[in-house]
Amino acid sequence: MDNLNLLIQAPILNVQLLLDGLWIGAIFALAAFGMALVWGVMNIINVAQGEFVMLGGFITLMVMEAGLSPLLGIPAAAIVLFVLGWLLYRVIIWRIVDADMFISLLATFGISIMMQQLMNEIFGSDVRTAESGLGMFYLFDNMVTVSQIKVLAFVLAFAIGLALWLFLKRSRLGQAIRATSQNPRAARILGIDTDRVYAATYAINAALCGAAGALVVMAYSIHPYVGLPYTVRSFMIVIMAGLGNLGGVIAAGLGLGAAEQFAGFLLGAEYQLAFVFLLLVVVLVWRQMVLARRRQYLK
């Protein structure tokens, strides 16, 4: 209650919390784009989502250690992860595309554990950060602070979302992806190489996560076990937004980010993640009710 009073007495704090929420929400949305894509097209819930984010962060660190600006890590991480995603598809994922959901959960869970341990072996479990070299904005007499890298992340998330939407609508491959997601068998009959479509989808997902990871390591920090919260939040955002709804993903991502910041402020940091899960339950129940009503109409 004290904390609520504080928010009412100093309204400027709301601005800070809201902005911080939007910045982090944009990064969640970026990872969630990929999850929505893979889930929608391949019917796979990719549990290794957070680990792709983590890998993107480590690639950015390597770019930085090579003496380049970590900002170059954003494209670098996207490219490397794209290739890795493609390889993972060719080695593992293609075997589970048509399999039971349970099998794909297990397989991607296995990939996630393997990546965590591998990174722990190579880089150690230390927490790492990269300095983007960008500064801060100080507003309202230093009462609101905004780091420019987070603004960049926000803008990028929108730009990538838009690019992805255009790609799916206009490009040949994008159309093939949409066709495959609607009816893989029909797509195959009409001459679409669905195997290639799946590979591209999975690789694009990994690339999106890689870019998100590059932003995470510059705006926040990264270590080999940082992945899970990103997987959980992507999952949650996709559940809220539904599949194949990129605008919804952005909105849900930003909303979740902001809700979390306020929850952390009002209830204390220990309830921040608990609040996310609570919200997940509420959303699931609510969706179930909405769907049930729709089903009644159909009767």
Add this chain to the structure above:
Amino acid sequence: MIRFHKGLLAATAALALAAGASAASAECVITMGAAVSLTGKYSTNGTHTKNGYNLALKVINDKGGVKVGDKTCKLAVKYYDDESTPARGAELAERLIKQDGVKFMLGPYSSGLTKAIAPVTEKYKVPMVEANGASRSLFTKGYKYLFAVLSTSEQYLASAVALAAENAEKMGKKPNQITLALAIENDPFSQDIRAGVMDDAKKYGMKIVVDDKLPKELNDMTSTLTKVRALRPDVLVVSGHAKGAATATRQIAEMKIDIPMVAMTHCDSAKIIKKFGKAAEYTLCASQWAPTLKYSDEVFGSAMDFAKLFEKTYGYMPPYQAAESAAAVLVYADAFQRAGSTDPQKVRDALAATDLMTFYGKVKFDETGKNIAKPMVLYQVLNGKYVVVAPSKWAEAQAVIPRPKWSERK
């Protein structure tokens, strides 16, 4: 040829055995046992622990050994690798005591491993002097054979509270008007630290205005810091292993949050100076030990002498984990001398009566076996270096309190 080699091998083996036997009868060797993490997630600190033990053994043995009654004994340690897993640690302790006949144990690395081994040493009534298990819960179980040379977790940041009280005037307040904000991770070890801070704050009548428990997967604490900025506490206490120190250091600077005192744990493992440079300035950091402290003893000389010898031997400056491990061996050597015997029961009683000054600090155990004579030290980051500022008796410089506002910094 092969046959000849076999014969030669047998001969050398026999010779070696004979030599070993004669050496053992001529002088006595006290063999201690230790399960240390040489592989797995604690391997770095496990190696520091082993290096600390070994350096102390070498120096003591080079000086002739330990006088036990009318004999002079050399010290030795039998090591096993516990693979950083508690179950393996307990198994190896059992093996050291039952199969290898070890009558004295040195501790493993980490509270978790110590917790697993302590019941075993207790069962066989074998004393264990440990240097790397700081959890408070180790000393609430009534163990009689467990002794710890390091400061326990609830003392980690207590000296920061004391320092705040000492400097209350500089912040324009009385000690009981000081307000604290706590941002401490939600794991047993960090919560022990929190309990210690809470106790001390209560003693001075200080008020806690923020009490956030940071999540395990922490990499953003802006919501906590927004609260801190609004409530303007005098002291911010952060503890969340390396990630807590890194996240706090970065975000306090980014958000330009002005607090007179910021105290943390795990600054060295987060490498805050190297990573964040100016952003880390004026941060207070808790540590078990520092090479610049003015403690000294007869075996190693001063803390700095130990650090230099360690660096010469192993090629890197000793972290506190190595120093406290070496101190554990010194405590044993002292207890053997005073007991005048290698009977475990007599040595245990001698250990319990320890009152020893070492390069690592004073060692004196209370009835639960924890060292109550050595305070934690507080460093402050000043001009890109850790400088000891508390406790005042051992300080190199005065703490800069309050820290300069961000707007006044260059």
